[in-house]
Amino acid sequence: MSAAAPLSYDVVIAGGGIVGAACALAFVQAGFRVALVEREFLGSGATAAGMGHIVVMDDSEAQFALTRRSQQLWHALSATLPSGAEFEALGTIWVAADEEELAEAARKHQHLSDRGVPSLLLSCKELEAMEPNLRPGLAGGLLVTEDAVVYPPTVALHLAQQAQTLGAAILIGHAVTYLGDGELRLDDGTRLLAPRLVNATGAEAPFCTPGLPVKKRKGHLAITDRYPGFVRHQLVELGYLKSAHSLTTDSVAFNVQPRQTGQILIGSSRQYGNEDTAVDQPLLTAMLQRAALYMPAIGALNVLRVWTGFRAATPDKLPLIGPAPADATLWLATGHEGLGITTALATAELLVAAFTDSAPAISPAPYLPSRFNQLHQQQTTLQEML
Numbered sequence: 579m580s581a582a583a584p585l586s587y588d589v590v591i592a593g594g595g596i597v598g599a600a601c602a603l604a605f606v607q608a609g610f611r612v613a614l615v616e617r618e619f620l621g622s623g624a625t626a627a628g629m630g631h632i633v634v635m636d637d638s639e640a641q642f643a644l645t646r647r648s649q650q651l652w653h654a655l656s657a658t659l660p661s662g663a664e665f666e667a668l669g670t671i672w673v674a675a676d677e678e679e680l681a682e683a684a685r686k687h688q689h690l691s692d693r694g695v696p697s698l699l700l701s702c703k704e705l706e707a708m709e710p711n712l713r714p715g716l717a718g719g720l721l722v723t724e725d726a727v728v729y730p731p732t733v734a735l736h737l738a739q740q741a742q743t744l745g746a747a748i749l750i751g752h753a754v755t756y757l758g759d760g761e762l763r764l765d766d767g768t769r770l771l772a773p774r775l776v777n778a779t780g781a782e783a784p785f786c787t788p789g790l791p792v793k794k795r796k797g798h799l800a801i802t803d804r805y806p807g808f809v810r811h812q813l814v815e816l817g818y819l820k821s822a823h824s825l826t827t828d829s830v831a832f833n834v835q836p837r838q839t840g841q842i843l844i845g846s847s848r849q850y851g852n853e854d855t856a857v858d859q860p861l862l863t864a865m866l867q868r869a870a871l872y873m874p875a876i877g878a879l880n881v882l883r884v885w886t887g888f889r890a891a892t893p894d895k896l897p898l899i900g901p902a903p904a905d906a907t908l909w910l911a912t913g914h915e916g917l918g919i920t921t922a923l924a925t926a927e928l929l930v931a932a933f934t935d936s937a938p939a940i941s942p943a944p945y946l947p948s949r950f951n952q953l954h955q956q957q958t959t960l961q962e963m964l
């Protein structure tokens with residue numbers, strides 16, 4: 579029996595997490611014939627494990643541009659999302675424990691104001707009134723009002739289903755074994771051909787594209803029983819920035835989120851070099867103790883479930899969005915670390931602009947994979963060896 583003829587599309591996407599799903603919908607809306615391939619289920623991977631905080635970050639101008647643009651796209655999309663997506667613009671309160679962190683809150687406030695992002699500095703008393711379960715005596719905080727939360731797996735499923743309704747092919751249950759030279763191959767021998775392939779396999783991206791500067795960064799989350807009103811905003815300690823910046827050491831930070839169900843999502847941890855999916859008990863304990871340091875009463879709440887997930891981290895903390903060096907058919911949409919829910923929509927928008935040769939909403943330059951010369955050299959060497 580001869581093998582089935584390959585299927586042809588304009589764009590084939592590997593990975594049905596939030597980034598792949600957002601790309602599928604944006605590409606099909608732009609008029610492309612699209613196929614999306616996922617080995618497990620839509621919205622699995624980090625998308626199922628993440629916190630769903632849609633947050634403007636300002637570590638760098640590039641990070642700010644991508645998170646802010648994407649947040650605007652989330653607000654525009656929100657009216658079309660199903661209720662199960664649990665989109666809510668709750669706002670983030672960056673909690674300042676002491677005067678030094680309050681000065682950082684003031685800096686952040688000015689920085690965001692200069693860029694048109696509304697935020698409000700909170701005194702100690704205002705913080706206590708807004709979040710009565712925080713420990714008394716904290717210095718204050720910064721409320722960033724347009725930050726939001728969603729339930730990411732439901733959104734990913736919704737975006738992919740919308741894409742399917744508009745004509746995209748969705749192939750689930752088989753892993754990609756080869757991606758390059760205009761061809762995607764699955765582990766059952768199926769072949770999909772397209773002039774544009776997109777690697778959106780998150781932290782697994784180096785499997786399909788060897789040599790990518792993407793590493794797994796493990797995280798833990800815990801979810802409690804229902805305690806409506808216990809937390810009212812996404813609360814993040816300003817010290818979070820220090821832990822998120824560390825590229826080598828294990829770290830935890832106070833980061834809690836109220837869910838629409840009344841449950842509280844408690845994070846977060848960051849670990850390199852640990853690819854074991856099992857819960858790391860000492861790190862989990864440290865994470866929960868950190869939460870109790872900021873919210874003493876949280877220690878008495880009933881935790882229902884704890885899990886881990888892997889962020890796709892790059893050396894410069896910016897994602898890889900754009901053409902892959904050394905393969906004219908291959909495009910990358912990975913390396914979003916702890917911001918892939920926030921930035922999925924702007925990622926898709928940047929790729930549409932590149933595919934249609936139209937003006938992008940923000941400059942694509944900071945995210946281009948070609949910034950990693952090492953990657954370029956590695957792939958060139960590989961090509962020469964073949």
Ligand SMILES: Cc1cc2nc3c(=O)[nH]c(=O)nc-3n(C[C@H](O)[C@H](O)[C@H](O)COP(=O)(O)OP(=O)(O)OC[C@H]3O[C@@H](n4cnc5c(N)ncnc54)[C@H](O)[C@@H]3O)c2cc1C
Pocket residue numbers: 592593594595596597598615616617618619620621622623624625626627628629630631632633752753754755778779780781782785786796797798799846886887888889890911912913914915916917918919920921
């Ligand atoms: C603990 C934790 C908390 C987080 N909190 C937030 C947050 O609050 N806000 C935020 O913006 N981001 C957050 N993130 C980051 C966010 O979850 C990720 O950046 C985002 O989900 C990445 O989406 P993705 O589609 O690129 O990857 P994934 O969601 O990992 O999707 C990749 C998909 O590719 C599939 N796949 C992999 N290999 C293959 C293959 N060979 N063949 C076929 N399919 C394949 C996988 O099954 C998976 O479904 C958090 C992450 C973690 C771990």
